[in-house]
Amino acid sequence: MIAMFFAVSALDSAKETLETFGWNPWLFLSQVISFMIVALLLRKYAYKPILGVLEERRQQISEAQSNAEKIKQQLAEAEQRYQEILSKANVQAQKMIDDARESAAHVAERKQQEAIVAAEQIVTKAREASAIEHEKTMAELKRELGRLVVNTTAKVTGKVLTAEDQRRLQDEASRQMAS
Structure with a gap:
């Protein structure tokens, strides 16, 4: 019962306060309805499009960040492939240089061996030619000496x-x- 007493006294005090300020329930109700209509119109024609644009921009930013991460990853992969290709090219170039050096060394050695063989052949031919020339000279010398001995003997003996x-x-x- 006490609760009812407090409720009735609170209601009376609220009525007095409302009458003091000149509160009109029909006017208040019309203002609440007007506010609801304006709120619904704003929600439908202003807030939803603005929220839609904001959501769209948020998605674009999210996609841009995702794309930036993908691009960074692709760039890192491309850099890694570039380094691998460059490394392989350096290895191949070094191999080609080593092969060329080795080939040049073999060619130089082969040419040196050919030159030695050619020089030995020339020396052998020169020795053979010298021996043949020596033989010819000795044969001619023997003939000439024999002729001189015969002539000298013939002159000395007089016969x-x-x-x-x-x-x-x-x-x-x-x-x-x-x-």
């Missing part, structure tokens, strides 16, 4: 030597010259 005597003297001079 004409027969072909047999000339041959014997030439052979004897050749033997003495050979030893």
Whole structure:
């Protein structure tokens, strides 16, 4: 009961306060309805489009950040591929340089061997030619010496030597010259 008493006294006090300020319930109700209509119109024609634009921009920003991350990742992958390709190219270039050096060394060695063989052939031919020339010179010298011995003997002895005597003297001079 006490609760009812307080409720009734609070209601009376509220009525007095409302009458003091000149509160009209029909006017208040019309203002609440007008506010609701304006709120609904604003929500439908102003807030929803603005919220839609804000959501769209948020999605665009999110997509842009996602794309930026993808681009960073692709750039990192491209840089890694570039480094791998560059490394492979350097290895291949070094291999080609090493192969070229090795090939040049083989060619130089082969040319040197060919030059040595050619020089040995030239020396051998020169020795052979020298030996042949020596043989010819010695044969000519023997003939000339034999002729000189025959002529000298013929002049010293004062007689004409027969072909047999000339041959014997030439052979004897050749033997003495050979030893």
